[in-house]
Amino acid sequence: MKEFVMLFRNAPTGENRPTPEIMQEFAKKWDNWLGGIAAQGKFVSGSRLGSEGKILKPGNVVTDGPYAEVKEILGGFISVKAESLEDAFAMTPGCPILLLGGYVEVRPIIPNNV
Amino acid sequence: MKEFIMVFRNAPMGGFTPTPEQIQAVDKQWGDWFATIIAQGKHGGGYRPGPDGKTAKPENVVTDGPYAEVKEILMGVSVLKVETIDEALEIAKGCPILQAGGTVEVRPVIFMN
Numbered sequence: 001m002k003e004f005v006m007l008f009r010n011a012p013t014g015e016n017r018p019t020p021e022i023m024q025e026f027a028k029k030w031d032n033w034l035g036g037i038a039a040q041g042k043f044v045s046g047s048r049l050g051s052e053g054k055i056l057k058p059g060n061v062v063t064d065g066p067y068a069e070v071k072e073i074l075g076g077f078i079s080v081k082a083e084s085l086e087d088a089f090a091m092t093p094g095c096p097i098l099l100l101g102g103y104v105e106v107r108p109i110i111p112n113n114v
Numbered sequence: 115m116k117e118f119i120m121v122f123r124n125a126p127m128g129g130f131t132p133t134p135e136q137i138q139a140v141d142k143q144w145g146d147w148f149a150t151i152i153a154q155g156k157h158g159g160g161y162r163p164g165p166d167g168k169t170a171k172p173e174n175v176v177t178d179g180p181y182a183e184v185k186e187i188l189m190g191v192s193v194l195k196v197e198t199i200d201e202a203l204e205i206a207k208g209c210p211i212l213q214a215g216g217t218v219e220v221r222p223v224i225f226m227n
Contacts (some may be wrong), residue, residue: 005161007188047119047193050222054203058212062203074121074221077191079161085168092170103171105188107163 001081003044003109004088008095009072010102029096037080037091046078075102079109115195117158117223118202122189122209124216143210151194151205158193189216193223 018026037043051073055063075097082088085108092104132140151157165187169177189211194202199220206218 003161005163005191047117048224049119050224052199053219053221054199056203056206056209056212056218056220058215058217060207074188074219076224085166089168089170089176095170098170098172101172103169105167105169107167107188110162110164 001083003079003111004082004085005077005079005107005109006088006092006095007077007105007107008075008097008102009105010075010097010100011071012073026096026100029099033094033096034078036094037078042081042091044079044081046076048076049074072102116197117225118194118196118199119221119223120192120194120202120206120209121219121221122191122211122216123186123219124189124211124214125186140210140214143213147208147210148192150208156195156205158195160190160192162190163188186217 034043034046057063080088080091082091085106089106092098092106095104097104148157167178171177194205196202196205199222202220206220209218211218
């Protein structure tokens with residue numbers, strides 16, 4: 001089994017905050033989708049990222065909360081076990097971010113990294 | 115201890131292929147930098163994705179190796195075990211990608227169950 005990373009990206013929502021009901025509904029959709037991967041023994045680990053952040057550019061230039069100037073932000077990522085890129089990609093249907101206009105990028109992990 | 119993530123991005127190299135010496139020199143820079151983070155007990159693992167990939171978009175749209183159409187690609191992610199985002203940012207300042215025109219995005223991790 002190889003490992004693959006799935007990156008979840010979406011457009012910044014800006015001031016447009018979803019209602020608590022919608023957030024709860026989507027939390028459940030994520031649980032169901034991730035639970036399905038875990039039930040097959042293919043879930044390795046995952047991180048959800050907070051919306052605040054800083055970007056460091058060459059020459060020690062730091063920008064805060066860079067999201068006004070970008071079209072999409074990384075919301076989180078998981079790593080999964082699969083035999084091939086195709087097999088890993090076959091897990092993407094049902095990912096709730098696709099219902100919100102976002103997308104899932106699947107990439108192989110180069111092993112033996114620190 | 116909290117966790118923060120560093121996201122390393124750079125422009126796609128296109129047709130440029132570095133020499134083995136260049137690859138070795140850059141690997142050493144990364145190895146040295148990670149060694150200082152590990153020595154402080156602040157390294158929390160990471161991934162280096164390969165350059166190939168496949169992207170799922172809404173309405174069943176699939177793109178292969180999406181990198182011709184993007185300005186920068188994600189080269190890797192690395193977790194830091196530190197207390198504040200400013201501490202993470204100080205560590206990020208030593209990242210070799212900054213010498214190659216790339217960027218480091220520092221973000222807090224929200225734990226998933």
